[in-house]
Amino acid sequence: MSDPARSGNAAADDAVPTAGSYRPALALLASLFFMWGFITVINNTLLPHLRSVFELNYFQTTIIESVWFIAYGVMGMPSAFLIERIGYKNALILGLAIMALGALGMVGAAELVSYGVTLVSLFVIASGITLLQVAANPYVAVIGPPESSESRLTLVQAFNSMGTFFAPYFGGYLILSRTVGGNSLEGTQLTVAQRLADAQATELPYVLVAVVLAIIAFIIWRARLPRLGASTQKANREERKGLSLWSHRNLVFGVPAIFIYLIAEIGVANLFIxxxxxxEIGGITPAKAANYLILLWGGMMVGRFAGSFIMQRFVASRVLAAFAIFATIVMIGAATLHGMVAMWCLILVGLGHSIMFPTIFALGIKGLGPLTEEASGLLITAIAGGALVAVQGWLADAYGLQNSFWLTVACEIYVLWYAIYGSRPTNPLPDEPVVPAAQ
Known part of the structure; x- marks a missing residue:
């Protein structure tokens, strides 16, 4: 027999949360989005640095980034199952700890000047980010009213873009500007001593990153976070028998949409410098090019803040379609034009890409109810699409760097199709609110 008092408390727990009840949690989670955006984009300044240190071609350089995104493919679904066991809050803390461990590994890689240790350390950092992504993205999407999930996730992703905006300053100043390779024109040959000295330039940046991650983990450990309601927890065995992820079109087409979008975003970012x-484009040094990379990520930040506001007034799928059309146009310009015009087309694609990931993610889990965790795991696993930046590296070696951007154009067209047709939900399941106070 149920306890009336307990039933009353449960009803109160499942009441629709007020804005004030989840805004403190959103503010704290925004710091996570900032940090993983920051660390991811440090790679964009790290790659040309490592290319110089290890004397790599384009394909070998993009393999480094592929290892980063392979971690998403390997760790996405295990992260979803781990969250089921330890809960969202503990998953966030563990993810930050794993990232800090990987950052310290990068310090060791710089000291040893080891390509292998660099790859392993980047894989560890990306594994921690994967756990954060699987936990934080659905948490933000369902923590408030369902009708504003796309806007809310786009807003916190704007803080992710804020991290990507500041990272090139950080990486350009503490890595590229302090190295011989970072201040030399393309084609300059470095001596062995210069390459060894350049390798150690990454030690200080990653020590600072590890310290900040540890501080954020401590803050989250001390914080009281709302927990998700029953519909967003993994369905029990009996419930699960009648439910299928594959009956939801928005998820089925959303997984490849994330995968394909990441090919576009990472390809542009990593080959930008x-x-x-x-x-024939800019003819400038990598250190100066890093300043223009800041504008690319700045466009993503501005676009996400603006997109969050726009989606409060217009249907999210239509906003996504408009941004995809813009991205397609400017990428065609980057693939065909020359000089500073081509460079500015590539910068402007950041604005077009800005809302794509959070909007596709929110549309992909819409109406998934008790399947949200598994759906989130699949969508985060799809971030492994960024590993195919190696394909663009191969295209750049075989057909020219500029021609490789036609792959990006094809990616933008798929996102446009998803916005128009693939994102329409089928067989939606009921959503329930979150519990507004930590238990």
């Missing part, structure tokens, strides 16, 4: 320093 290499593209801009070409004599």
């Amino acid at each position: 290499s593209f801009v320093i070409l004599p």
Whole structure:
């Protein structure tokens, strides 16, 4: 027999949360989005640095980034199952701890000047980010009213873009500007001593990153976070028998949409500096090119803040379609034009890409109810699409760096199709609110 008092408390727990009840949690989670955006984009300044230190071609350089995104493919679903066992809050703390461990590994890699240790350390950092992504993205999407999930997730993703905006300053100043390779024009040959000295330039940045991650983990450990309601927890065995992830079109087409979008975003970001320093485009040093990379990520930040506001007034799928059309147009410009015009087309694609990930993610889990955790795991696993940046690296070696951007154009077209058709929900399940106070 149920306890009337307990039933009353449960009803109160499942009441629709007020804005004030979840805003403190959103503010704290925004710091996580900032940090994983920051660390991810440090790679964009790290890649040309490592290319110089280890004397790599484009394909070998993009393999480094592929290892980063392979972690998403390997750890996405295990992260979802781990969250089921330890809960969202503990998952966030563990994810930060794993990232800090990987950052310290990068310090060791710089000291040893080891390509292998660099790859392993980046894999560890990306594994921690994967756990954070699987936990934080659905948490933000369902923590408030369902009708504003796309706007809310786009807003916190704007803080992710804020991290990506500041990272090139950080990486450009503490890595590229302090190295011989970072201040040399494309084609300059470095001595062995110069390359060894350049390798150690990454030690201080990653020590600072590890310290900040540890501080955020401590703050989250001390914080009281709302927990998700029953519909967003993994369905029990009996419930699960009648439910299928594959009956939801928005998820089925959303997984490849995330995968394909990441090919576009990572390909542009990681090859941006290499593209801009070409004599027929910008003809500048990598250190100066990093300043223009800041504008690319700045466009993503501005676009996400603006997109969050726009989606409060317009249907999210239509907003996504408009941004995809813009991204397609400017990428065609980057693939066909020359000089500073081509460079500015590549910068502007950041604005077009800005809302794509959070909007696709929120549309992909819409109406998934008790399947939300598993759906989130699949969508985060799809971030492994960024590993195919190696394909673009191969295209750049075989057909020219500029021609490789036609792959990006094809990616934008798929996102447009998803916005128009693939994102329409089928067989939606009921959503329930979160519990407004930590238990």
